[in-house]
Amino acid sequence: xxxxxxxxxxxxxxxxxxxxxxxxxxxxxxxxxxxxxxxxxxxxxxxxxxxxxxxxxxxxxxxxxxxxxxxxxxxxxxxxxxxxxxxxxxxxxxxxxxxxxxxxxxxxxxxxxxxxxxxxxxxxxxxxxxxxxxxxxxxxxxxxxxxxxxxxxxxxxxxxxxxxxxxxxxxxxxxxx
Amino acid sequence: xxxxxxxxxxxxxxxxxxxxxxxxxxxxxxxxxxxxxxxxxxxxxxxxxxxxxxxxxxxxxxxxxxxxxxxxxxxxxxxxxxxxxxxxxxxxxxxxxxxxxxxxxxxxxxxxxxxxxxxxxxxxxxxxxxxxxxxxxxxxxxxxxxxxxxxxxxxxxxxxxxxxxxxxxxxxxxxxxxxxxxxxxxxxxxxxxxxxxxxxxxxxx
Numbered sequence: 483x484x485x486x487x488x489x490x491x492x493x494x495x496x497x498x499x500x501x502x503x504x505x506x507x508x509x510x511x512x513x514x515x516x517x518x519x520x521x522x523x524x525x526x527x528x529x530x531x532x533x534x535x536x537x538x539x540x541x542x543x544x545x546x547x548x549x550x551x552x553x554x555x556x557x558x559x560x561x562x563x564x565x566x567x568x569x570x571x572x573x574x575x576x577x578x579x580x581x582x583x584x585x586x587x588x589x590x591x592x593x594x595x596x597x598x599x600x601x602x603x604x605x606x607x608x609x610x611x612x613x614x615x616x617x618x619x620x621x622x623x624x625x626x627x628x629x630x631x632x633x634x635x636x637x638x639x640x641x642x643x644x645x646x647x648x649x650x651x652x653x654x655x656x657x658x659x
Numbered sequence: 660x661x662x663x664x665x666x667x668x669x670x671x672x673x674x675x676x677x678x679x680x681x682x683x684x685x686x687x688x689x690x691x692x693x694x695x696x697x698x699x700x701x702x703x704x705x706x707x708x709x710x711x712x713x714x715x716x717x718x719x720x721x722x723x724x725x726x727x728x729x730x731x732x733x734x735x736x737x738x739x740x741x742x743x744x745x746x747x748x749x750x751x752x753x754x755x756x757x758x759x760x761x762x763x764x765x766x767x768x769x770x771x772x773x774x775x776x777x778x779x780x781x782x783x784x785x786x787x788x789x790x791x792x793x794x795x796x797x798x799x800x801x802x803x804x805x806x807x808x809x810x811x812x813x814x815x816x817x818x819x820x821x822x823x824x825x826x827x828x829x830x831x832x833x834x835x836x837x838x839x840x841x842x843x844x845x846x847x848x849x850x851x852x853x854x855x856x857x858x859x860x861x862x863x864x
Binding site: 554555556557585586587589590593595596597598599600601603636637639642643 | 859
């Protein structure tokens with residue numbers, strides 16, 4: 483009986499030693515596999531996440547081309563791709579007549595849409611003609627996707643409030659900061 | 660199976676033995692009851708034949724087959740005995756009743772149509788009572804407080820026009836007092852400009 487018990491214990495010990503050896507080998511191979519592939523994959527993932535979360539700033543100029551007519555009043559709506567664009571600032575025109583920032587809803591800040599409006603009752607010779615940068619909108623852009631901008635003018639008029647047919651465009655003039 | 664009539668005399672005899680003579684049935688009655696109960700069964704075939712013969716005779720009679728002309732006096736008369744001619748008259752009466760109903764409905768419709776399409780006389784007293792003149796008018800678009808140029812909307816152009824009116828000392832309207840301070844001035848121009856660029860809900864002037 484004692485001999486049988488001893489033989490059983492020896493067999494159990496041998497089996498457990500083999501199991502431990504096998505587990506150690508498996509863990510070692512898994513660790514080596516990780517050490518070989520993990521750095522590259524993690525780096526790519528980190529870069530991808532960083533690119534998605536990357537925040538950059540851009541400025542968009544709103545241009546109005548009235549050809550040879552003086553611009554006295556305008557109102558337009560600017561919008562950009564939702565979720566990735568936030569308006570952070572609005573600047574007036576390069577022309578003296580509309581130097582001050584136009585009227586806009588303060589709630590447009592941190593949003594992707596804004597209505598701009600301004601007028602000047604000065605004489606026609608003091609109003610801008612042709613293509614002029616009427617306003618600049620500063621944007622915060624998240625991600626590396628290029629936003630889509632849209633602008634629709636509801637009022638563009640010359641002196642005496644007479645509407646004129648003018649072209650309204652947007653253009654990004656400054657590189658991302 | 661025991662026939663209860665067989666026990667009539669026996670029961671009567673038992674009752675007589677018990678001293679209750681009133682319960683004893685007369686012998687003639689017992690014999691009659693036995694004869695009725697055990698008598699010959701009716702000849703059902705003869706009964707059926709007789710019923711069928713009577714029915715055939717009835718439906719073959721002139722009163723059933725003859726088509727009598729309908730006269731005005733028949734309308735509404737039923738006869739009470741349910742003969743074939745009465746049923747025919749009932750059908751005609753029903754048809755005429757339905758037709759009369761349709762005619763009445765058509766007349767009502769025509770009258771209503773004529774009334775609805777007839778030109779109304781504004782001076783007629785009944786029309787004034789039904790359609791009294793409205794005492795309040797819907798506000799026109801030009802009546803918007805900030806709609807200075809009267810184009811039906813409030814935008815920066817209204818502010819521009821009002822500003823020019825202020826600068827040229829042109830006539831001003833009280834409804835252009837947007838901020839309600841009792842006068843029309845540059846603050847009202849700014850108020851119109853601010854409202855014209857509102858994002859949510861647009862101008863609320």
